[in-house]
Amino acid sequence: MSDMYLCSDFKSIVLNNTPLIDVRAPVEFEKGAFNNATNLLLMNDEERHLVGIHYKEKGNTKAIKLGHELVSGTKKETRIKSWLDFIDANPNAILYCFRGGQRSKISQEWIYEAGYNITRFKGGYKAFRNYLLTQLEESPKHFNPIVLGGRTGSGKTILLKKIENSIDLECLANHRGSSFGRKLTPQPSQINFENNLAYDIIKKLDTGFKYLVFEDEGKNIGSTYMPKSLANYLLTAALVILETPINERIDTTFNEYVTEAQKMYKDGGFIDALAEWRDDILSAMSRIKRRIGGERYIHVTTIFENAYNEQIRSGALDAYKEWVEYLLVEYYDPMYDYQILNRSENVKFRGSSEEVLAYLALF
Template structure:
């Protein structure tokens, strides 16, 4: 018979399936990539039992829990849990601390002749394990920051490295005011957990880790401060691409892929994308200034109409060139001047791609 486990390293290195029996509200706030929520209590029941525990103590809360576990509730829970166990016989279950809810779930499963082990310490201890590992790995692992102006192709280039972590992929956002993707962003806790798990896996081998130069926020996801510190201390690879080339790449990424994202919308994809682009431009209106924002907004309206008529996305290139020249490049240049990071290599997209593929990057973490 399989026993309960406290081997968190094995769980996260091997993506062991986890059955999270916490209430849905807890799961949404933060969980783990391999976890699925099959709660013992719904949100309302959890609140009732919490109040009972606070007012009358643990035993009263347990008694209320069993009263709430009607035949109908038990049947539904057992059906979901049994299906999970059949699909993932090597998995584990957990609640917040690995206590009452985990034991109650085990007891109900045993009533159905199913033995399924618990993660000792539950969510709270696993979360702390990942936070501790994140601190350790950001301090000890060697990073190479891939830097360059907006539209340089940084995300694609880090993926050419032997070892990399894709922060924008984890955040499901491209980082700028125009960076929304077709997927919803994770919660802050889920974002941090995935970063920690990815670094845990990367720590099993030697060699530097390529990471894209990012500001503190990627959409609504904030980089953990310890990772920000590590990135500021890491050496850089600098991509130097012409303005026009970068504008073309941005149109490909944001307009072509944006149209795909809106294919199933009630309006036409071009109309829906156009509305989103206007909203995104408005987010930086104050930083552009009133007159420049008005001019760009009018140009954007014209480009949107042209896209509707002809499906020609090249009409956006002059607008992107203006945004890069007058806003994004200036902001990035200002940050670069303040940086004291060592530059390991600089070149255009193709040169950096080749360097990342061929270089050994056997860097040591700086003292």
């Protein structure tokens, strides 16, 4: 195949959301892949394992021969058809394997023999992954950071969605960024989180933004964590504090922790979704026991259990608002206020949602 069907313009792939065919085995895909990538394998996990053993014991030529024997006949036809169907639906698709070597080259040749042309990555997954990591590492050179802070329930995530030059870390991490932030769908792998974050930053910087706005998060967002260079850079950022009345914060947190969370569990297909939600909330509260203190832990647990029993009895949810308020006032607020006190020199502005939006529009 001609070099004209090799691609190393990774930035254009990011900016154009180019559909990708990942021909690696599922076990490789699950560890990390890219936005808009679909796993249409050349070899499955077992076939890859057998070929790998053959490669170590008998060399490359024998391994390739075994690979062709394992993927032949109907199996080969089925896999080629899956690629062709994808190309029909996505004519600008690009394919890749791990290093841009044998697997993607063989896949490309089989596709060509079937009457189609497709470009493959030069250097494969590894080259594109290195590009994204480099962009993340060097991104602090290209923008000024602003961090949006505020107490729990102040509506930071809601406000962030109204800001065009924002990076929504919680969305990228599929986690709400708190002790009670677990979602039923799993978080991305660390590799995928980094890849998706790089995609987002590259796109934002390409629009010409000189300032990027991030929600105030720790280094860890659930099981994922920000790259060290970026996390350290955000520690130097100007801090804008969103101030929201306590009654609005209670309503926002109640909607997230109770109304929407219970709906999520019901939609998740649990036999007893409400009991499953209750158990996860109690588990989350047990994790903060040491920080909140034994006496307050007993009190907040009692409030929650009373609210749960009231829901079982009458179907009403309002009693949970007392539990939410207690969590905000006794747990979240003191912790967040202490963190802000230690970064007080970074605070450049405080205000309501409308005032913060107006302030950020200046950048």
